[in-house]
Amino acid sequence: MLVAFSIAPGTAGPDGSVHDAVAAAVRVVRASGLPHRTDAMFTTLEGEWDEVMAVVKRATDAVLALSPRASLVLKADIRPGWTGELDGKIDRLERALEEDA
Structure with missing residues (x-):
């Protein structure tokens, strides 16, 4: 499965930045x-359900260690039996775009 998630602390630094918590x-x-x-808005993980969700929980706990509150946004693509989709989905998209050119 692929899980794209974003965690933000409930409080930002003096300049409005959340980069320290995101780095954690x-x-x-x-x-x-x-x-x-990781891109500017989300981190995407690939793996089995239990291992991916465990990482999301640990990442959330890391943010909560720096802030009394956190916001978590999560989107999952659950496709049993498929692996390598972190790159595979992008490769198929690029091929489709090249066909249109």
Whole structure:
């Protein structure tokens, strides 16, 4: 499965930034060893249900260690039997776009 998620602390730094809390969450993701990609808005993880959700929980706990409140947005693509979709979905999209060119 693929899970795209975003965690934000309930309180921001003096400049409105949340980068310290986000960095704490991304450290958890990177340490997990699961395939992942982080962009400006979300981090996407790939793996089995239990392992992916455990990483999301640990990442949320890392944010909560820095803020008394957190907001979690999560979207999942659950497709049993498929792996390599973190790149596979993008590869298929790029091929489709090339066909249109």
